[in-house]
Amino acid sequence: MKSMLLSSALGLSMIAAGAQAQVDENAPQGGEMIVTYQDDVATLDPAIGYDWQNWSMIKSLFDGLMGYEPGTTTLRNELAETYDISEDGQTYTFTLKDGIKFHNGREIVADDVKYSLERVTDPETRSPGAGFFGMIEGFDTWNAGEGEGLSGVRVVDDKTVEITLSRPDATFGHVMALNFASIVPREAVEEAGEDFGRRPVGSGAFRLAEWTPGQQLVFERFGEYHRDGVPKLDRVSFNIGLEPTVALLRIQNGDADVPGDGIPPAQFLQVVNDAEYEDQIVEGGQLQTGYITMNTQMAPFDNVDVRKAVNMAINKDRIVQMINNRAVPANQPLPPSMPGYAEDYEGYEYDPEAARQMLADAGFPDGFETELFVMNVDPNPRIAQAIQQDLSEIGITAGIRSLAQANVIAAGGESDQAPMIWSGGMAWIADFPDPSNFYGPILGCAGAVPGGWNWSWYCNEEIDARAADADAMVGDAAAREDAWRQIYVDIMADAPWVPVFNEQRFTLHSDAVAGDDSLFVDPVHIPVNYDYIYSTEAE
């Protein structure tokens, strides 16, 4: 969590896009797993929770209409038995499974779907995820506090709900699999009020049995879960308040199974090289890219040749080495495991000589002075120094502005504040495994607004139009992927970023818990998939 945006980042990582579920059907049921965390859980309300820690917990406590095959990014039906998409791609008709129940014992009906979607988009709820539902008809008025609910969501009968979109949107399935689209029981929400995040009632594989603030949370198996044989474990306990170094001591001592905050960076090499842990560390990719933004609205970065020269000046291999190879070098915005990644795109080769020439041709034979903003948490200042050194090789003198995370974000959100930003610690991680998720807020015109996340202030209206077209391509996944691939390659021709690396993920677990490796680096469940991991001590 520390290397991520603290309060509001979450994302996905994956080992292989489209891989099939690796679930051992014969794994024994029973037993317990202990996960450690430093920080207390902010909330377990699925409409509000949006950080590393609670994202995966909420996934185990709640279900939505859609979900993912364990260990993969393949969509599957969750509470929905089936769904149909209309010819024009704008109407989805979901049929609910039979006999599905909330933790309070009540059967889930179509009204609950409507209530849940209206709750998350209600401005009174202040959900950080409301914006994801913008494609549902009636969103704009309802989210502005007008009208009576989402007009696009219609209850046909107890088992059937029909959702109409205001535009065809190929990402809708993923949106319905987000935690924000979890189905919640109205009576429990209304009874708990603002405390629903403390007393969550869902329909997930586990239910919350105990929560002692600052100490621990206990999840217990939900006996009436709609999938037979799930979850594997009887209990998952979360021990709160453990500093990562202390958490590691507990694992060594057999008092805990998974350090939720990961392996502490200071001990990373020691742990990874320790033969004792050889079988207990799982490595996986992440849907993450670390990049340098160049503000295309500030001179001299308004000159595309200057941006290209900078792209050629950065020695990415050296930066990856600096962080103990916890990443792989990148040459484009999308990470390799994301659909739409351009395998054969070569990007800008590291070539300081050519970079210096290009800078001279662009009118800066003696280079120039600029500023590089960076978040002040290790290893980011060190990475910034490496970038600074690379830039000085081609004559650019970059002063480093090392600031608290919130201040860097604030500077990036102003059009004339930060000429360059190293994104480390705040870098983009996908909310769902779809190429569109790397565009809008960070490279599209919609994000190039005060307070936005498009820190390059790159706004190419032609590409914006192509992105909108690509998202409307419902049904033809391959063509849509191609469209997105070309969009990112064309963006790189404008070079608003220097893509630097894609972080890898390393999960440590004790030998008291087991399961397919993919479950320990599950793209949607971070750190691990609580529902499918089993205990080696269970009979």
Added chain:
Amino acid sequence: MWAYLLRRLFESALILLGITFVTFVLLYLVPADPARQIAGRSATAATVENIRDQLGLNDPLVVQYWRYLTGLAQGDMGRSYLQRAEVSSLIAARLPASLLLMVSAIVTELIIGLTIGVVAALRRNRPVDHSLMIFSFVAISAPQFVIGILLLYVFAVQLGWFPIGGYGTFAHLVLPSVTLGLLGAGWYSRMMRSSMIEVLNQDLVRTARAKGLSKLRIVTRHVMPNAILPIIAMIGIDIGLFMSGIVVVESVFGWPGIGQLAWQAIQRVDIPVIMGVTMVSATAIVLGNLLADLVAPLIDPRIKTK
């Protein structure tokens, strides 16, 4: 006496009011926008604006401050931005753990500090004295974070005598209390030593010895009660010292107190919680000082309440 107490209470209230103002303004000036923190990176500008509006963050500073003060006067500390729970209930859930840790740290520092001080004074300028004073020097200088991890590693991991962090039993309490109390123990041992040496040189000791009292009796009945006076007055002031210490110690040992709550709130710009914890600790410090001033004349009549 009562007039003095009233005046001191009034002054304390004024100090606390000043603290609310300074903290509020400082938090207001922090460039991080709480609405954006809550909204997350995928939120639209409209969502952020809506959140800002609902939390009243668009109002002028004076209006926001007045709203906070009037709430506070009615015992309402507001709701956490992130957890949405009432700040007062969040603090109430964690205060007992912090108080327990604090009380037991005071006991620990007195036991360790006074023992070392007495022994060092009686063995003045001998090797025992020198090594004890080196120990107290280390206790004062070493960062609590390092001491905590070190104690955990040696006594919990290697020896297995105590649990590795956490809360619940007496065994959980020992290491955090020692970590927190060690700093004070260092100070107290030095104070106790010099205080003892001063008393040992006084006439009353010579008289007692002349009466033929045993050495043990002289030390326990005559020297220690006199030497301990200045130290008791220090305990109240210690509470301020502890308030900064518990943030570190609670995070090392996973102690579910208000220090941990404060640390998390600061990281996430959860302003109502930061305000609440600041108010509670400020109150504790102010009351601690007040108590120290009130107790001092009771144990040493030479000090008068004015």
